[in-house]
Amino acid sequence: xxxxxxxxxxxxxxxxxxxxxxxxxxxxxxxxxxxxxxxxxxxxxxxxxxxxxxxxxxxxxxxxxxxxxxxxxxxxxxxxxxxxxxxx
Amino acid sequence: xxxxxxxxxxxxxxxxxxxxxxxxxxxxxxxxxxxxxxxxxxxxxxxxxxxxxxxxxxxxxxxxxxxxxxxxxxxxxxxxxxxxxxxxxxxxxxxxxxxxxxxxxxxxxxxxxxxxxxxxxxxxxxxxxxxxxxxxxxxxxxxxxxxxxxxxxxxxxxxxxxxxxxxxxxxxxxxxxxxxxxxxxxxxxxxxxxxxxxxxxxxxxxxxxxxxxxxxxxxxxxxxxxxxxxxxxxxxxxxxxxxxxxxxxxxxxxxxxxxxxxxxxxxxxxxxxxxxxxxxxxxxxxx
Numbered sequence: 061x062x063x064x065x066x067x068x069x070x071x072x073x074x075x076x077x078x079x080x081x082x083x084x085x086x087x088x089x090x091x092x093x094x095x096x097x098x099x100x101x102x103x104x105x106x107x108x109x110x111x112x113x114x115x116x117x118x119x120x121x122x123x124x125x126x127x128x129x130x131x132x133x134x135x136x137x138x139x140x141x142x143x144x145x146x147x148x
Numbered sequence: 149x150x151x152x153x154x155x156x157x158x159x160x161x162x163x164x165x166x167x168x169x170x171x172x173x174x175x176x177x178x179x180x181x182x183x184x185x186x187x188x189x190x191x192x193x194x195x196x197x198x199x200x201x202x203x204x205x206x207x208x209x210x211x212x213x214x215x216x217x218x219x220x221x222x223x224x225x226x227x228x229x230x231x232x233x234x235x236x237x238x239x240x241x242x243x244x245x246x247x248x249x250x251x252x253x254x255x256x257x258x259x260x261x262x263x264x265x266x267x268x269x270x271x272x273x274x275x276x277x278x279x280x281x282x283x284x285x286x287x288x289x290x291x292x293x294x295x296x297x298x299x300x301x302x303x304x305x306x307x308x309x310x311x312x313x314x315x316x317x318x319x320x321x322x323x324x325x326x327x328x329x330x331x332x333x334x335x336x337x338x339x340x341x342x343x344x345x346x347x348x349x350x351x352x353x354x355x356x357x358x359x360x361x362x363x364x365x366x367x368x369x370x371x372x373x374x375x376x377x378x379x380x381x382x383x384x385x386x387x388x389x390x391x392x393x394x395x396x397x398x399x400x401x402x403x404x405x406x407x408x409x410x411x412x413x414x415x416x417x418x419x420x421x422x423x424x425x426x427x428x429x430x431x432x433x434x435x
Contacts, residue, residue: 074404076404077379078379081379081400085397090400
């Protein structure tokens with residue numbers, strides 16, 4: 061299964077401190093998220109990806125201390141449930 | 149309605165109508181030098197009426213109505229008419245205001261820069277705002293701060309300061325020449341007495357100001373102060389806003405910008421005098 065970030069302009073992302081505020085224009089909802097959510101959204105932005113591809117992109121772009129496909133899968137599933145990530 | 153009074157508080161015009169003379173006379177006495185709504189057209193109407201005809205005379209009780217209503221609000225006895233009028237105006241703002249992001253907060257201003265204070269009921273916002281006014285700050289409002297999403301500026305909403313219970317005596321003592329409304333005892337929030345903002349605050353009500361500090365005061369603890377990170381401030385202010393959701397992205401933009409640019413502190417204080425000193429010390433550091 062591949063996942064994709066919302067189209068450009070659907071999210072308004074505002075880093076505050078360790079937390080980032082995200083306004084989801086489609087639903088009008090505000091989300092307050094912690095790492096690795098902003099990083100996941102950024103990694104999915106260029107193109108849809110499978111979980112393995114996403115993990116590789118994250119590992120390439122950030123200092124991933126403990127690359128864990130299972131944990132990433134859980135985070136992505138939460139983002140799909142929130143509507144912040146879609147199944148491609 | 150038989151008795152009517154129109155006024156403007158900051159950018160918002162109200163028309164308050166009542167079945168009885170007393171609440172309108174009380175408003176007229178305390179808001180005597182407030183301007184009228186722009187072009188004579190109010191933004192909101194408040195109606196204080198008897199739900200049944202005989203309730204106008206027999207144990208008269210005031211039902212609060214207007215453009216926006218809470219269907220289950222309990223009526224108030226006629227001696228609490230001023231409180232009913234104030235609640236009616238607050239209700240219109242809380243339910244109907246769409247131009248400004250409404251924050252349940254007190255705001256004071258000095259040298260063109262505003263201090264925003266927010267907290268749960270009983271945290272001491274109104275008391276602190278009144279005492280700072282006594283010390284020369286401009287009172288922009290004790291209940292609602294109006295944040296303009298277009299400019300990021302705070303607009304004044306200097307309605308009557310609502311002093312409750314022990315705060316009444318504290319402020320009466322600090323401001324013996326102040327213009328107070330009647331003591332309204334045994335309201336749902338205890339004893340309430342309204343204080344009219346001073347002449348300088350009323351005269352400057354149309355002058356907006358930029359917030360340079362946010363405070364979360366908390367009464368009843370040993371003096372303490374700690375910085376509050378932006379995300380926590382953001383969450384607390386969304387909770388303190390009555391119309392954050394209704395404003396959509398405009399509210400998001402205004403609030404994230406506010407918390408990202410304005411330093412925030414939580415202060416604990418045991419008494420009002422200590423709090424005023426802490427606020428003024430913090431203000432000097434921020435200057």
